[in-house]
Amino acid sequence: QKEVEQNSGPLSVPEGAIASLNCTYSDRGSQSFFWYRQYSGKSPELIMSIYSNGDKEDGRFTAQLNKASQYVSLLIRDSQPSDSATYLCAVKTGGFKTIFGAGTRLFVKA
Amino acid sequence: GAVVSQHPSRVICKSGTSVKIECRSLDFQATTMFWYRQFPKQSLMLMATSNEGSKATYEQGVEKDKFLINHASLTLSTLTVTSAHPEDSSFYICSAEAGASSYNEQFFGPGTRLTVL
Numbered sequence: 013q014k015e016v017e018q019n020s021g022p023l024s025v026p027e028g029a030i031a032s033l034n035c036t037y038s039d040r041g042s043q044s045f046f047w048y049r050q051y052s053g054k055s056p057e058l059i060m061s062i063y064s065n066g067d068k069e070d071g072r073f074t075a076q077l078n079k080a081s082q083y084v085s086l087l088i089r090d091s092q093p094s095d096s097a098t099y100l101c102a103v104k105t106g107g108f109k110t111i112f113g114a115g116t117r118l119f120v121k122a
Numbered sequence: 123g124a125v126v127s128q129h130p131s132r133v134i135c136k137s138g139t140s141v142k143i144e145c146r147s148l149d150f151q152a153t154t155m156f157w158y159r160q161f162p163k164q165s166l167m168l169m170a171t172s173n174e175g176s177k178a179t180y181e182q183g184v185e186k187d188k189f190l191i192n193h194a195s196l197t198l199s200t201l202t203v204t205s206a207h208p209e210d211s212s213f214y215i216c217s218a219e220a221g222a223s224s225y226n227e228q229f230f231g232p233g234t235r236l237t238v239l
Contacts, residue, residue, distance in 0.1 A: 043224040055215045055233040056166070063225060100166070108224055114165040 015039060016103050018113035026121050031088040033099050033116050038082065041106025045077055045084045048100040050115065056100055060086065091120045124150045126218050128231035135206055136239055143201045143234045145216030151196035152218035156228065157189070160213045172199050206238045 048056035
């Protein structure tokens with residue numbers, strides 16, 4: 013079992029829809045969870061961090077964390093073509109090591 | 123947000139030469155820096171973790187004598203690809219963390235695209 017798992021996609025949504033990106037992790041001692049966006053040919057950019065169970069909203073982005081289910085998700089409301097990118101889930105384990113998922117490719121159709 | 127720079131952004135070199143890539147944290151002190159490699163359409167691969175003033179910790183399968191890492195100060199880490207070969211052509215990305223905490227985020231540099239002819 014991979015330490016951080018994401019569906020590779022591509023996830024295709026129409027413009028204006030909600031994009032839902034999911035991630036599961038294996039280390040129950042993990043305390044910090046991050047979402048990064050990576051455009052093709054560019055380096056990852058941090059868009060959200062979440063540390064407690066529940067939802068955290070920042071503009072059109074909402075991160076959701078459920079530690080009991082070892083599950084973290086990212087919702088993108090009113091998706092725009094400019095949101096088309098690969099989204100990386102990252103989990104900081106109990107040993108302070110950050111593990112990145114392989115990423116989910118999102119394609120927003122105009 | 124925290125800013126991490128990398129230099130150069132792009133380098134083309136001949137096979138057998140060495141290439142040095144610099145990674146700097148511009149507005150914070152980076153106690154830990156990371157070096158990643160990414161091939162086209164593939165995921166990030168962690169190469170090594172470096173802490174200021176100590177030897178880097180390399181991931182399994184990464185040759186430490188080929189990929190020399192120096193973390194000389196709290197704002198600078200360098201990666202030297204020695205005797206580069208075409209198979210070393212890749213996108214090299216550094217990232218930095220401020221402090222040893224379970225809550226610190228990694229901030230990435232813009233990356234260096236290496237092409238070895």
